[in-house]
Amino acid sequence: MLKANYHTHTKLCNHAIGMPEDYIKKAIELGFKEIGMSDHAPVPEDFMSHEEYMYNWIHRNMKLNEYYEIYLPSLDDAISKYSKDIKIYRGLETEFIPGHEEYYIGLKANLDYLNLGIHYFLSNGKELNSYDDVNYKTIYDYANIAIKGMETGIFNCLVHPDLFYFQYKDENGNHTFDCHCEKVTRMLVEAAIKNNVYLEVNANGPANSRKYGVNGSDWLYPLKEFWTIAKEYKDLKIVIGADAHNPENLWNQDVADVEAFTKELGLNISNFMEITK
Numbered sequence: 251m252l253k254a255n256y257h258t259h260t261k262l263c264n265h266a267i268g269m270p271e272d273y274i275k276k277a278i279e280l281g282f283k284e285i286g287m288s289d290h291a292p293v294p295e296d297f298m299s300h301e302e303y304m305y306n307w308i309h310r311n312m313k314l315n316e317y318y319e320i321y322l323p324s325l326d327d328a329i330s331k332y333s334k335d336i337k338i339y340r341g342l343e344t345e346f347i348p349g350h351e352e353y354y355i356g357l358k359a360n361l362d363y364l365n366l367g368i369h370y371f372l373s374n375g376k377e378l379n380s381y382d383d384v385n386y387k388t389i390y391d392y393a394n395i396a397i398k399g400m401e402t403g404i405f406n407c408l409v410h411p412d413l414f415y416f417q418y419k420d421e422n423g424n425h426t427f428d429c430h431c432e433k434v435t436r437m438l439v440e441a442a443i444k445n446n447v448y449l450e451v452n453a454n455g456p457a458n459s460r461k462y463g464v465n466g467s468d469w470l471y472p473l474k475e476f477w478t479i480a481k482e483y484k485d486l487k488i489v490i491g492a493d494a495h496n497p498e499n500l501w502n503q504d505v506a507d508v509e510a511f512t513k514e515l516g517l518n519i520s521n522f523m524e525i526t527k
């Protein structure tokens with residue numbers, strides 16, 4: 251049973267339901283000691299072309315004015331109401347686009363932590379999508395963006411680091427965990443250790459895998475091959491993230507299954523994320 255969750259969305263991202271208060275009340279009911287809110291961050295439209303913006307679904311995210319006028323005040327409200335019952339952290343899940351470091355630092359100025367989620371990545375001058383566009387060549391661009399992001403020191407946790415495998419294609423066009431996947435796994439894990447960034451085992455992966463027709467426990471992520479390699483590294487810090495888009499999903503069968511998966515693999519899970527500004 252989780253004692254904390256640092257990957258929590260709100261309806262402001264337009265593909266989740268509930269506001270911070272709804273998740274926090276549920277977390278208290280579940281007996282969590284800590285909760286971090288980390289909705290998808292606003293992204294200014296001029297960070298990429300309009301086509302790339304739409305292709306990567308970024309138009310759904312909260313807008314910058316909503317961040318200041320709705321998201322932050324709703325967090326402050328919840329903190330004043332519930333901080334006697336649970337420790338609440340203010341965060342966001344952001345991407346990393348090199349050259350925009352100042353923007354992320356500006357967002358973090360009002361927050362306690364940032365999750366780094368690579369849903370799109372710069373490859374050959376184009377923003378490719380991590381679900382659909384990763385192959386034996388572009389996988390290195392995915393890794394490069396994640397590592398560059400971790401090296402900035404801005405981010406506390408790299409969420410679903412194994413997302414690269416979602417629709418991965420090897421040299422023969424097959425979906426297999428090949429030598430490139432292994433190499434990238436090691437690159438990500440080693441960068442996380444070096445830069446003191448947590449890696450997250452994502453419990454929304456089973457639901458996302460089912461949407462792509464993968465039933466049973468051979469999820470597209472969390473990926474057994476990835477975490478088996480990660481286990482070799484004793485200094486790696488790992489948390490489980492519910493990636494809740496609905497208060498009910500702070501604890502459900504998938505989260506329980508993912509927790510069991512980490513136990514079976516013998517991963518050393520941190521119950522709490524150490525958050526220092």
Ligand SMILES: [Zn+2]
Nearest residue numbers: 259263265290
């Ligand atoms: Zn989401």
Ligand SMILES: [Zn+2]
Nearest residue numbers: 257343367493
């Ligand atoms: Zn998320």
